[in-house]
Amino acid sequence: MMTRLSNAQIAWRAAQDIDDGAYVNLGIGFPEMVARFQPEGRQAVFHTENGILGFGEAPKPGEEDWDLINAGKKAVTIKPGTAFFHHADSFAMVRGGHLDVAILGAYQVAQNGDLANWSTGPKGVPAVGGAMDLVHGAKRVAVLTDHTTKDGKPKLVDRCTLPLTGVGCVTRIYTSLAVVDIEAGCFVLREKLAALSFDELQSLTGAPLHIDGAVTDLIAPEV
Amino acid sequence: MDKRIADLAEAVADITDNATVMIGGFGGSGAPIELIHALIDRYLATGSPKNLTVINNNAGNGHVGIAAMIEQGMVAKMVCSFPRSADPRVFTERYLAGEIALELVPQGTLAERIRAGGAGIPAFYTPTGFGTDLAQGKPVAEFDGRSYVQERWLKADYALIKAETGDHLGNLTYRMAARNFAPLMAMAAARTIVQVSRVVEPGGIDPEAVVTPGIFVDAVVAVPNPAQEEDLNRANAAHPEVTA
Numbered sequence: 001m002m003t004r005l006s007n008a009q010i011a012w013r014a015a016q017d018i019d020d021g022a023y024v025n026l027g028i029g030f031p032e033m034v035a036r037f038q039p040e041g042r043q044a045v046f047h048t049e050n051g052i053l054g055f056g057e058a059p060k061p062g063e064e065d066w067d068l069i070n071a072g073k074k075a076v077t078i079k080p081g082t083a084f085f086h087h088a089d090s091f092a093m094v095r096g097g098h099l100d101v102a103i104l105g106a107y108q109v110a111q112n113g114d115l116a117n118w119s120t121g122p123k124g125v126p127a128v129g130g131a132m133d134l135v136h137g138a139k140r141v142a143v144l145t146d147h148t149t150k151d152g153k154p155k156l157v158d159r160c161t162l163p164l165t166g167v168g169c170v171t172r173i174y175t176s177l178a179v180v181d182i183e184a185g186c187f188v189l190r191e192k193l194a195a196l197s198f199d200e201l202q203s204l205t206g207a208p209l210h211i212d213g214a215v216t217d218l219i220a221p222e223v
Numbered sequence: 224m225d226k227r228i229a230d231l232a233e234a235v236a237d238i239t240d241n242a243t244v245m246i247g248g249f250g251g252s253g254a255p256i257e258l259i260h261a262l263i264d265r266y267l268a269t270g271s272p273k274n275l276t277v278i279n280n281n282a283g284n285g286h287v288g289i290a291a292m293i294e295q296g297m298v299a300k301m302v303c304s305f306p307r308s309a310d311p312r313v314f315t316e317r318y319l320a321g322e323i324a325l326e327l328v329p330q331g332t333l334a335e336r337i338r339a340g341g342a343g344i345p346a347f348y349t350p351t352g353f354g355t356d357l358a359q360g361k362p363v364a365e366f367d368g369r370s371y372v373q374e375r376w377l378k379a380d381y382a383l384i385k386a387e388t389g390d391h392l393g394n395l396t397y398r399m400a401a402r403n404f405a406p407l408m409a410m411a412a413a414r415t416i417v418q419v420s421r422v423v424e425p426g427g428i429d430p431e432a433v434v435t436p437g438i439f440v441d442a443v444v445a446v447p448n449p450a451q452e453e454d455l456n457r458a459n460a461a462h463p464e465v466t467a
Binding site: 048049050051052064065066067068069073078084085086087088090091094095114119124125126127128129130131132133136137163164165166167 | 253307309319329331332349351356399402405406451
């Protein structure tokens with residue numbers, strides 16, 4: 001039985017592609033882990049929708065200041081160089097093409113770059129937050145996800161069947177099995193776990209995987 | 224000119240039934256808890272204001288602030304981006320029972336609609352939401368080969384916001400990320416009511432440091448040590464307090 005990457009390992013792999021000094025927004029939850037795995041010597045500047053650029057790590061329990069939170073409503077800290085701004089400026093940074101990378105979770109990603117990550121259907125209370133804004137404007141929109149759903153269905157699909165967050169917006173997908181780019185409406189395989197054959201990976205993917213150049217081994221340390 | 228108002232009850236005394244009210248804050252950060260609770264107290268005493276449309280990023284958390292307004296039955300409609308929280312039960316139950324309406328707006332579009340309302344821009348085009356359920360029925364147009372959705376301005380009868388320092392003229396500074404929607408809402412409401420931790424004389428705020436100029440502000444009321452929604456919720460607080 002081949003071992004898939006853990007969420008932390010997927011986040012680690014995504015962090016390796018973030019340049020020093022990049023302006024980065026990390027989606028709530030799983031993508032937030034990317035901040036922990038910045039390579040030595042590189043420091044990204046993290047943006048949060050509620051109006052902070054360059055915030056620091058979580059404070060110690062008991063030292064929270066509730067005027068200083070991130071988009072997930074968790075306490076953060078300031079550090080030298082932190083800036084505050086209002087919500088319209090914050091989303092000007094997003095839509096205006098000023099962020100280098102936005103990293104989001106996904107329910108489904110289609111081969112044309114469509115993303116579904118905000119709603120699993122009409123039941124319950126709908127909530128979108130900043131997801132529909134974040135997929136537009138950042139120079140790279142990357143997705144972190146397990147390669148399949150809990151019951152084994154592909155999350156990389158021909159067409160999204162769940163409500164869309166954005167059309168043709170995703171540029172790279174980091175999964176528990178592979179790294180896949182989206183180019184000209186196709187999934188292009190860049191990296192896969194060495195223990196997994198191309199055919200096995202294809203059988204877990206809902207649309208054709210294309211090969212354009214070398215496919216390298218997807219390797220992540222225990223983290 | 225002096226925009227100071229002596230107490231919270233007086234600050235919220237003229238808010239009418241059926242009004243549209245923008246309320247500052249992102250979750251608890253920047254939530255004007257004392258102004259909201261003063262409005263609830265007035266409703267409990269007089270039956271007014273009711274049937275309100277409330278514009279905020281969220282839809283309340285726990286049993287204080289906006290959640291308490293909803294719990295008391297003052298709110299007919301929420302306009303927000305994320306009606307979920309650590310404890311969203313008050314909104315969720317009423318929404319699922321069909322007792323409160325919801326207009327769901329992507330967060331950046333919500334901010335920009337409010338900004339546009341305050342800036343005299345009736346509509347604008349944004350890439351956000353194009354091709355999604357939240358753009359249904361809205362005009363779309365292509366600019367330089369990309370598709371955009373038309374969104375309309377958002378204005379309000381009142382804004383209730385929290386700031387850090389305010390002078391007699393209504394010039395404001397904020398505290399850290401608590402500013403979020405407040406500077407936009409101050410522009411977009413016909414009457415903007417601000418609770419500030421500290422009131423200073425004109426000249427007490429460096430003009431370079433003013434975030435919201437006083438032209439956007441109508442009333443300033445001092446609340447020296449404002450409550451944090453998060454602290455109230457961690458203490459299982461409710462408004463009004465539940466007496467055993």
